[in-house]
Amino acid sequence: MTFAGKTLLITGASTGIGKAIAQKLLKQNCNLVLIARRVELISEYINQSQNIGSQSLVIKCDVSKKEEVAAAYELIKQKFGGVDIAILNSGIGRNVTVKTYNSKDAEDTFGANVFGIIYWVEKLLPDFLKKKSGVIAATSSLADNRGFSGSGFYCASKAAATIYLEGLRVELKPHNIKVITIRPGFVRTPMTDQNNFKMPLLMEPEKAAEIIISGIEKEKRVIQFPWQIYLATRIIGALPGRVYEWLAGKAKI
Numbered sequence: 001m002t003f004a005g006k007t008l009l010i011t012g013a014s015t016g017i018g019k020a021i022a023q024k025l026l027k028q029n030c031n032l033v034l035i036a037r038r039v040e041l042i043s044e045y046i047n048q049s050q051n052i053g054s055q056s057l058v059i060k061c062d063v064s065k066k067e068e069v070a071a072a073y074e075l076i077k078q079k080f081g082g083v084d085i086a087i088l089n090s091g092i093g094r095n096v097t098v099k100t101y102n103s104k105d106a107e108d109t110f111g112a113n114v115f116g117i118i119y120w121v122e123k124l125l126p127d128f129l130k131k132k133s134g135v136i137a138a139t140s141s142l143a144d145n146r147g148f149s150g151s152g153f154y155c156a157s158k159a160a161a162t163i164y165l166e167g168l169r170v171e172l173k174p175h176n177i178k179v180i181t182i183r184p185g186f187v188r189t190p191m192t193d194q195n196n197f198k199m200p201l202l203m204e205p206e207k208a209a210e211i212i213i214s215g216i217e218k219e220k221r222v223i224q225f226p227w228q229i230y231l232a233t234r235i236i237g238a239l240p241g242r243v244y245e246w247l248a249g250k251a252k253i
């Protein structure tokens with residue numbers, strides 16, 4: 001698949017992985033819709049970018065609010081007629097331990113990480129089904145297969161996203177609509193800058209963006225990286241619950 005001439009939507013484009021993807025795609029020849037709440041950050045890097053080949057539309061939208069997603073989709077349809085490839089990348093990853101336990105963190109996390117995908121799919125689906133094409137690439141995480149202490153809301157939201165996307169992939173295949181699950185390991189972004197634990201094989205966002213763009217071009221079902229962390233999470237995922245909980249308690253993860 002090539003991106004030239006296509007309309008791509010990227011949510012969570014203000015910082016981190018979404019920003020790095022957007023900066024690379026700005027140099028191509030496509031229509032880019034860039035979404036976040038802090039749109040001033042997006043305008044800032046567009047203004048600083050050189051060799052821009054793509055047209056862009058920046059929309060302020062909280063993806064956890066259904067009515068804001070609906071309004072943003074109307075603007076996209078007015079400007080570009082619709083979307084070909086949606087990269088649903090917005091996400092929140094807060095460290096919440098039992099000491100700081102607060103259900104508001106769960107609402108925000110599930111709002112962005114799960115409903116931020118579901119609301120966009122709700123708007124995109126009718127048009128994708130009508131034209132019998134489209135790509136939904138959404139960001140989950142390699143942290144989707146176990147509950148890590150201090151990250152319970154995050155892991156649960158990513159597990160929900162991964163399982164939801166898997167079902168959607170099966171259902172949409174006969175309609176020629178591709179669903180791609182993106183599962184990164186640790187990437188250096190404002191989200192991980194707040195972590196005070198060791199993050200093995202921490203990757204730069206530009207490298208992660210390259211892997212994600214190339215994975216979408218190759219129409220992979222699942223884009224997961226780096227392979228070492230993927231392998232480790234497969235092994236951790238296969239451990240019996242009792243063994244995992246004992247090890248996690250010892251390692252304080």
Ligand SMILES: NC(=O)c1ccc[n+]([C@@H]2O[C@H](COP(=O)([O-])OP(=O)(O)OC[C@H]3O[C@@H](n4cnc5c(N)ncnc54)[C@H](OP(=O)(O)O)[C@@H]3O)[C@@H](O)[C@H]2O)c1
Pocket residue numbers: 011012013014015016017018035036037038039061062063064089090091092093111112113116139140141142183184185186187188189190191192
């Ligand atoms: N970094 C990692 O190690 C890692 C690993 C696995 C998965 N991921 C996933 O990768 C994605 C990108 O994260 P990142 O690491 O690049 O973190 P980041 O730099 O904090 O970026 C998160 C992006 O999501 C946007 N966002 C958050 N809540 C939103 C909301 N309610 N509505 C609209 N946009 C919202 C933020 O924009 P505004 O605040 O401006 O709205 C920002 O652009 C997330 O889904 C994350 O879970 C990251």
